Amino acid sequence: MFKHINLQQFFISHSNRILAFMLLSLHAFLVWGGDISSHLSRSYFLCHYGLFLMWQPVWRQNQKVSKLASAMVLGLGLVASFLINWWLTAIWLSILFGLLGGRIFSDDAKNNRMVHLLAAIYLLSMLLLWVVPKLLDTRSDLEAARYAVLYLLPLLPIAIFFIAHPARNHEQLPILDFFYTMLLTLLAFILVLSSYAVGTIQNVHYLQVIFITMFGLGFGLIALNLLWKPTSHFSGVELMMSRYLTSVGMPFERWVRNIAALGEIETSPKGFLEAAMREMQSLPWVAGVSWMTDEAAGKIGENSEHVAQFNFKDFHMTLNMRWEISPALYMHVKLLTQIMGEFYVAKRREETLRQNAYMQAFYETGSRLTHDIKNILQSTGTLVTAAEQSGEDDQEALLRLLRRQLPMLNQRIASTLDKLKAPGEEKLKLEKISAWWKNLQLRHREPNVEFIAEDLPRQEIKVEVLDSILDNLISNALEKAKYQPGTLIKVAILNDETDGCRIEVTDSGKAMDAAVANDLFKKHIASHNGLGVGLYHAGKDAHQAGYELSLANNINGDVRFRVRLTQSK
Secondary structure, eight states, X not given: OHHHHHHHHHHHHTHHHHHHHHHHHHHIIIIITSSTTSHHHHHHHHHHHHHHHHHOSSSOTTSOOOHHHHHHHHHHHHHHHHHOOHHHHHHHHHHHHHHHHHHHHHOOOHHHHHHHHHHHHHHHHHIIIIIHHHHHTOGGGGHHHHHIIIIITTHHHHHHHTSOOOOOSSOOOOOOOHHHHHHHHHXXXXXXXXXXXXXXXXXOOHXXXXXXXXXXXXXXHHHHHHHHSOOSSOOOHXXXXXXXXXXXTSOHHHHHHXXXXXXXXXXXXXXXXXXXXXXXXTSTTEEEEEEEOSSOEEEEEOOOSEEEEEEETTEEEEEEESSOOOHHHHHHHHHHHHHHHHHHHHHXXXXXXXXXXXXXXXXXXXXXXXHHHHHHHHHHHHHHHHHHHOOGGGHHHHHHHXXXXXXXXXXXXXXXXXHHHOTTOOOOOEEEHHHHHHHHHHHOOOTTEEEEESSOOOOEEEHHHHHHHHHHHHHHHHHHHXXXXXXXXXXXXXXXXXXXEEEEEEEOSOOXXXXXXHHTTTSOOOOXXXXXXXHHHHHHHHHHHTOEEEEEEEEXXXXXXXXXXXXXX
């Protein structure tokens, strides 16, 4: 194990020198070995191939290679050494040029970039000055280039040998850039084939062939560069290529647009999920799809040999595909699964909100009716108490009270039943404020409650609303007086030009907490002796009737609630 680690570190630390020896052995194979099919040239090629395996950037030195892969690599080298010719040599140099040229863009060390640049220059020079002329059989056209190949180009591998290899933190070779490698390899292929085509068709001097090929390739790259960038009249090849790479063989934009449309059409999570699965199954490479959530499961299509599973939170989807998908398409479908899962979660959230709103409406109606019934029962309890405390001399007065109050209680019970049957069709009864004021005094004849009215206004009021509000305010004050003995309660009607007509209920007890006072009429308040919803619904009823219920004062000895019947001037 120790020797293996040392050998690995040796290959990494001396990769530039191995590259130099590889290029020198390639030079020996091409130039110094004589005929390319001679035994000496084949020996040089095997040496070059062995050094290439030591340098190659595909497998790391610590990576274990299977026996089959090893046999294929060694067999490929042996077969190439027996079948080697100038065409195979041109292909091999093009591949090496792509591997080394791609390393220029992926390495961050300046010395390594220089090494790979010199190696790429050497390979391109050998390709154009030695291999392509051999393919065209134009030896006499490049006599000057022959001396450069023999004596100058070998200096490039020698210079690479003496360039120091920079130290690496992780002791690993740079990552191979597949895109640049493939692009440069294809450019080298195009250069070789173009030169061969021009030299064969035109039958001109090889220097002219090089000029025609290089200038043609340069103009082609310039045109591609102009078409690549978007303009005001053309979106550009870059945008078209980006769309293609984004779609990865899948109509991404159309699919997402259809899913968004389904999100607007389908209201239930289950219906949306089934529609989205049918949309997924319509893709040509999908044979079937099955899904499962915490609430539902289903399956569309048929089973297949190739299966992929995708999960997002509580949503699980299994795709049965007609063929094996690539890793890029797998990541793409995973993204689409997340988009579909987000829509599904949003649909579930909408359904939960609708259910909560539905239950809230029931709760609001039930609590309002409960509050009205509570007030009616309190009024009934007042009448029962008056009947129990009355003597024989008060029978006539009690009878008059019952005759006045029982019809009113009957009307209030009938109104409450109407609300229960049709909450949205509530009809409010109008009555003179003077008659309502007398009935209010008759209902609340407690000794600590005082009614004050200097000048009753001449206007009609909504009886049910004010009965509910005032009964609630007086009942709360009376309940407070049980815990705070000596509390006095005043109910007054005030009318002036400045503040308009208003009804005030004041008690001499302790002030409420600031937090409780701040939340009055805004939400339900926790109560020790009731439901804690009376003032909340009283405020809503007052607002719907056109009145204004507020806490006018909150200090010890003066806690005052105000019902404004008209707007102040």
